[in-house]
């Protein structure tokens with residue numbers, strides 16, 4: 339506990355109270371602790387048992403998940419994670435990048451506010467868990483916490499479940515801090531500009547531009563859209579604003595969805611099919627793919643896009659495939675996140 343003191347009125351057994359602080363807690367999806375079968379199974383079981391992610395009745399879903407899916411998927415996903423694993427830190431890139439983003443934000447807030455502000459990160463699934471980080475922040479005197487799920491577009495399966503975990507963690511606290519939650523930021527001009535600049539960095543001259551820029555978003559069952567989830571519309575809007583910012587013609591920037599899971603229909607077009615169609619049916623030879631729904635590179639971008647989807651395009655006759663990295667810890671991204679945080683801290687610091 340940081341700088342805890344016992345109040346002057348206190349009896350001898352009164353607990354010491356830490357100095358009051360403002361907490362900033364950024365959250366991302368999650369990560370297995372290792373690529374072995376047991377770590378992968380634990381992670382996937384926690385993830386796929388979340389009813390915000392798979393909303394099938396658990397009486398039907400759990401036997402399928404525990405008996406069928408988790409007998410094979412941990413090996414398959416473990417192999418995919420191994421191909422992108424950060425061996426030096428023994429962790430997934432998502433955790434490495436989320437930590438780097440947090441450290442960059444911490445440096446900026448601490449430079450101005452010292453230890454009156456505490457900046458931390460947590461994961462919805464796996465470690466560091468939301469519950470453990472909230473506990474530590476409260477112990478350190480965070481009487482106010484701003485919770486920031488790092489998803490530009492809202493989805494029940496991401497933003498809402500991260501918020502649920504945060505509020506659940508707060509529900510365990512005797513002295514619950516005051517809480518605020520940050521909105522999705524899919525149409526913020528500074529987010530769009532940061533995305534546009536990432537495309538410009540990859541293609542600095544008109545000649546180096548691709549014939550088509552594919553904006554590939556993580557998918558979702560189509561039924562979730564029909565039942566009221568706004569993710570689909572927010573993705574379309576991000577793509578439209580990015581196209582406007584780049585000033586490219588309409589047909590040159592397309593919106594697709596990746597990472598289909600299970601038998602149900604997901605949001606379409608599927609990236610893996612669309613890139614093959616572009617090569618085969620449209621004769622497109624040069625494409626670039628960016629992933630605006632991911633604030634950090636992860637298995638879905640480094641392995642699925644840059645390996646599987648690349649292969650699909652090349653196999654169908656495509657010649658040049660450029661993957662444009664996520665905004666990660668680029669200073670322009672950190673500037674944008676810092677601005678979002680400052681706006682949401684209004685009146686707190």
Ligand SMILES: C=CC1=C(C)c2cc3[nH]c(cc4nc(cc5[nH]c(cc1n2)c(C)c5CCC(=O)O)C(CCC(=O)O)=C4C)c(C)c3C=C
Nearest residue numbers: 367368369391415430432493495496556558599636637638
């Ligand atoms: C089964 C249903 C899934 C839904 C619905 C879903 C939505 C969703 N996910 C992200 C972001 C990420 N997903 C990631 C990994 C991942 N996603 C699913 C399944 C669903 N996601 C699985 C099973 C996995 C694990 C990998 C695998 O086995 O294929 C990740 C990467 C995590 C990492 O450590 O790298 C992210 C990020 C969004 C944005 C979203 C809905 C909008």
Ligand SMILES: [Fe+2]
Nearest residue numbers: 367556597638
């Ligand atoms: Fe996912």
Ligand SMILES: [Fe+2]
Nearest residue numbers: 570571572574
């Ligand atoms: Fe829509």
